[in-house]
Amino acid sequence: MNRRQIVKGMAATMGGLLVLPAWASAWNTASLQGFQSKLSGLEEALLAEIVETIIPETDTPGAKKLEVHRFVEKIITDCYDQKSRTTFAKGLTRVASMATQSYAKPFLSCTPAQRLEVLTTMSKSADADEQNFIRLARSLTIRGYLSSEYVMTKLMGYEMAPGRYLGCVPVKA
Amino acid sequence: MANLNTDAIKRRTYDAIVIGSGISGGWAAKELTGKGLKTLVLERGREVKHVVDYPTAQLHPWELPNRGQMRSGVNEANPVVSKCYAFGEATEQFFVKDAEHPYVQEKPFDWIRGYQTGGKSLLWARQTQRWSKYDFEGPARDGFAVEWPISYDDLAPWYSYVEKFAGISGNRDGVAALPDGEFLPPHPMNCVEQYFSESMAKTFGGARPIIIGRCAHITQPQPIHLEQGRSKCAHRTLCERGCPLGGYFSSNASTLPWAAKTGKMTLRPHSVVHSIIYDEKKQKAVGVRVIDSNTKETEEFYAKIIFVNAAALNSNLILLNSTSNRFPNGLGNDNGLLGKYIAFHNYRATINANYEGYLDKTTEGRRPNSAYIPRFRNLLKQETDFLRGYASGFSANRGQRDDRNGWGEDLKTGILNPKLNDFWSVGSHMMGETIPKESNYVALDKDQRDPWGIPQLRISVDYDENDVKMTKDFFEQLTEMYTKAGFTNIRTNDSNRTPGLDIHEMGGVRMGKDPKTSLLNEWNQLHHCKNVFVTDGACMTSTATQNPSLTYMAFTARAADYAVKQLKAKNL
Ligand SMILES: Cc1cc2nc3c(=O)[nH]c(=O)nc-3n(C[C@H](O)[C@H](O)[C@H](O)COP(=O)(O)OP(=O)(O)OC[C@H]3O[C@@H](n4cnc5c(N)ncnc54)[C@H](O)[C@@H]3O)c2cc1C
Numbered sequence: 001m002n003r004r005q006i007v008k009g010m011a012a013t014m015g016g017l018l019v020l021p022a023w024a025s026a027w028n029t030a031s032l033q034g035f036q037s038k039l040s041g042l043e044e045a046l047l048a049e050i051v052e053t054i055i056p057e058t059d060t061p062g063a064k065k066l067e068v069h070r071f072v073e074k075i076i077t078d079c080y081d082q083k084s085r086t087t088f089a090k091g092l093t094r095v096a097s098m099a100t101q102s103y104a105k106p107f108l109s110c111t112p113a114q115r116l117e118v119l120t121t122m123s124k125s126a127d128a129d130e131q132n133f134i135r136l137a138r139s140l141t142i143r144g145y146l147s148s149e150y151v152m153t154k155l156m157g158y159e160m161a162p163g164r165y166l167g168c169v170p171v172k173a
Numbered sequence: 174m175a176n177l178n179t180d181a182i183k184r185r186t187y188d189a190i191v192i193g194s195g196i197s198g199g200w201a202a203k204e205l206t207g208k209g210l211k212t213l214v215l216e217r218g219r220e221v222k223h224v225v226d227y228p229t230a231q232l233h234p235w236e237l238p239n240r241g242q243m244r245s246g247v248n249e250a251n252p253v254v255s256k257c258y259a260f261g262e263a264t265e266q267f268f269v270k271d272a273e274h275p276y277v278q279e280k281p282f283d284w285i286r287g288y289q290t291g292g293k294s295l296l297w298a299r300q301t302q303r304w305s306k307y308d309f310e311g312p313a314r315d316g317f318a319v320e321w322p323i324s325y326d327d328l329a330p331w332y333s334y335v336e337k338f339a340g341i342s343g344n345r346d347g348v349a350a351l352p353d354g355e356f357l358p359p360h361p362m363n364c365v366e367q368y369f370s371e372s373m374a375k376t377f378g379g380a381r382p383i384i385i386g387r388c389a390h391i392t393q394p395q396p397i398h399l400e401q402g403r404s405k406c407a408h409r410t411l412c413e414r415g416c417p418l419g420g421y422f423s424s425n426a427s428t429l430p431w432a433a434k435t436g437k438m439t440l441r442p443h444s445v446v447h448s449i450i451y452d453e454k455k456q457k458a459v460g461v462r463v464i465d466s467n468t469k470e471t472e473e474f475y476a477k478i479i480f481v482n483a484a485a486l487n488s489n490l491i492l493l494n495s496t497s498n499r500f501p502n503g504l505g506n507d508n509g510l511l512g513k514y515i516a517f518h519n520y521r522a523t524i525n526a527n528y529e530g531y532l533d534k535t536t537e538g539r540r541p542n543s544a545y546i547p548r549f550r551n552l553l554k555q556e557t558d559f560l561r562g563y564a565s566g567f568s569a570n571r572g573q574r575d576d577r578n579g580w581g582e583d584l585k586t587g588i589l590n591p592k593l594n595d596f597w598s599v600g601s602h603m604m605g606e607t608i609p610k611e612s613n614y615v616a617l618d619k620d621q622r623d624p625w626g627i628p629q630l631r632i633s634v635d636y637d638e639n640d641v642k643m644t645k646d647f648f649e650q651l652t653e654m655y656t657k658a659g660f661t662n663i664r665t666n667d668s669n670r671t672p673g674l675d676i677h678e679m680g681g682v683r684m685g686k687d688p689k690t691s692l693l694n695e696w697n698q699l700h701h702c703k704n705v706f707v708t709d710g711a712c713m714t715s716t717a718t719q720n721p722s723l724t725y726m727a728f729t730a731r732a733a734d735y736a737v738k739q740l741k742a743k744n745l
Pocket residue numbers: 192193194195196197198199215216217218257259285287288289290291292293294296297298299300301444445446447482483484485487491676677709710720721722723725
């Protein structure tokens with residue numbers, strides 16, 4: 001069903017509540033489709049593991065599977081100034097070098113616990129750039145995850161057209 | 174040759190010309206074509222067709238290229254328009270960018286514009302209240318500006334007329350300061366808004382009512398709305414992207430397609446009106462001069478009557494730029510007052526607080542509206558050391574917060590399980606009447622021209638002492654009301670924001686009884702050029718505290734009715 005049909009359908013229901021239409025179940029990362037990553041394969045994999053460390057897979061997908069790393073790279077490229085972009089690029093390199101220093105292996109080969117240790121250590125670093133990198137990576141990961149189609153539709157009850165406003169409902173226990 | 178010429182002129186001749194296709198121009202187009210006039214609507218911007226030209230209207234948050242965040246550099250390059258709350262990744266296509274249409278800020282003025290079919294009707298916040306008799310009587314009672322040439326009773330039937338077609342939701346509150354209209358069912362107030370309303374009714378004995386906002390949303394479609402192809406508002410609250418359901422009133426969804434259906438309308442986009450052509454022999458306007466924004470060619474179109482609906486300040490600009498031997502200072506400007514007595518609404522003050530009641534309750538769904546506090550200050554008589562007063566918004570929200578402190582699984586659990594706040598957030602913003610003054614004016618800049626060779630508009634508008642006193646009173650009165658209602662953590666904020674950002678600029682071509690002190694008569698006709706009608710914000714003698722567009726609609730429908738009658742009686 002295309003969008004025009006959906007709207008027609010919505011218009012036809014007129015009186016009643018609107019049901020969540022078919023798109024809600026269809027997996028889609030439409031807005032990232034046209035985006036060309038400028039990261040090398042290795043850097044992209046690194047960023048994917050960073051976002052996955054921040055929000056890992058459990059019984060629901062983690063940030064990597066939801067392509068949050070692609071969102072993070074896109075938004076850094078499109079929406080942040082040069083200074084933040086540099087901080088971010090430097091931060092990625094720093095994550096890689098911290099892993100080798102601490103565990104004598106690449107971040108990608110570290111265990112989840114070791115990866116987490118690298119990121120939390122950086123978040124408490126005396127170096128402002130390292131702290132800023134982690135702060136940015138964390139907040140963008142959270143934003144990308146929460147605004148992903150999967151999380152919005154499957155976990156958070158997103159409705160594009162609620163068709164109602166109830167001003168006084170009991171809080172669910 | 175002579176024949177060819179007459180043919181060419183004939184092809185360019187209409188019964189009526191409407192300048193601008195926004196909220197007021199859309200109404201002029203609908204009324205004039207509806208009464209059988211062949212009407213040319215000139216629009217400087219591009220064409221925006223209902224639904225098909227709303228590229229972002231149906232995008233989900235994850236489908237917006239940057240999930241709502243603006244690309245870097247855009248806000249920096251647009252210090253004016255980026256201040257508007259509605260300007261963003263999903264709506265920028267309907268706003269004028271700063272560099273595209275320059276103007277001169279003699280004093281800081283944030284001029285927010287939408288140049289396209291439908292004008293700002295795509296972007297507005299859709300709040301619609303009638304003026305009351307207290308508003309029309311204001312200038313005469315309080316001795317500022319000039320007396321309005323009409324009363325509430327003159328406009329009331331026209332309010333009814335436009336409300337029924339546009340679709341206005343509201344509650345019949347019986348409030349003297351805010352007459353009831355032809356309402357579709359109201360949105361509900363939530364528990365805390367209802368509580369505040371009841372609490373204030375007790376405290377002030379009915380003198381400070383708090384009601385649900387009245388807004389241009391179809392809460393229950395009537396046959397007239399279905400006939401427009403519009404349907405019930407689905408509470409998407411994505412209105413500024415354009416609504417594919419036609420759930421709210423815009424020219425694009427409502428008046429323009431209606432006018433098109435008559436077969437009498439020619440809508441010409443990319444047509445920048447340069448000036449109105451005055452014929453000294455006929456002693457009236459005969460047409461308009463247009464610059465085609467694609468070709469930059471100048472063209473002329475002719476008609477018996479002209480409606481000026483370019484939005485308040487642009488209507489001033491067009492008239493100021495319409496010079497002739499008879500009118501060297503602008504069309505109809507014998508008294509030199511054209512462009513003067515500009516006024517706006519004072520939106521600089523906000524107040525916020527918490528309420529710790531109703532913690533077992535919350536809200537569900539979304540509402541494209543909020544509650545409203547009609548003006549209570551100086552309503553029946555002068556009671557303060559400043560003139561006039563303010564209306565306010567009021568809204569209560571049960572916010573929620575998630576826990577973002579952890580890492581990994583902890584973080585995931587934290588953000589997926591937001592907790593309701595242990596308070597409701599409440600807030601109000603001020604909508605103050607400002608007093609039109611000769612010193613607040615717009616004029617043509619002597620040197621600078623826009624990309625079409627038209628003089629740039631020079632804007633010189635500022636607050637005065639009355640606004641400062643009124644702002645202080647707003648803080649005092651609202652603090653008292655919030656305190657009496659048991660709200661806590663009360664915070665006031667004076668943003669000192671620049672005039673213009675209210676987007677309620679008015680005046681410059683004011684109505685009045687006396688041609689010596691006003692430009693327009695009681696029918697929105699230029700006193701000195703009777704076949705030119707100005708029915709947008711430029712005509713406003715004073716500003717009251719209501720959101721203005723409903724009043725522009727009513728003025729336009731009323732003036733169009735009069736114009737056609739006069740035309741038929743051969744008086745124009
Ligand atoms: C974010 C926002 C929120 C708002 N909220 C509210 C609200 O809640 N309630 C309310 O009442 N009002 C609100 N407004 C204001 C409302 O949008 C305006 O009052 C209304 O649109 C004015 O109608 P108009 O016809 O005068 O002008 P517009 O709707 O702006 O239309 C003017 C048209 O004229 C065209 N034009 C200009 N110059 C020329 C020229 N030289 N030649 C040809 N065409 C020209 C423009 O391109 C435009 O299309 C809001 C506005 C904004 C932007």
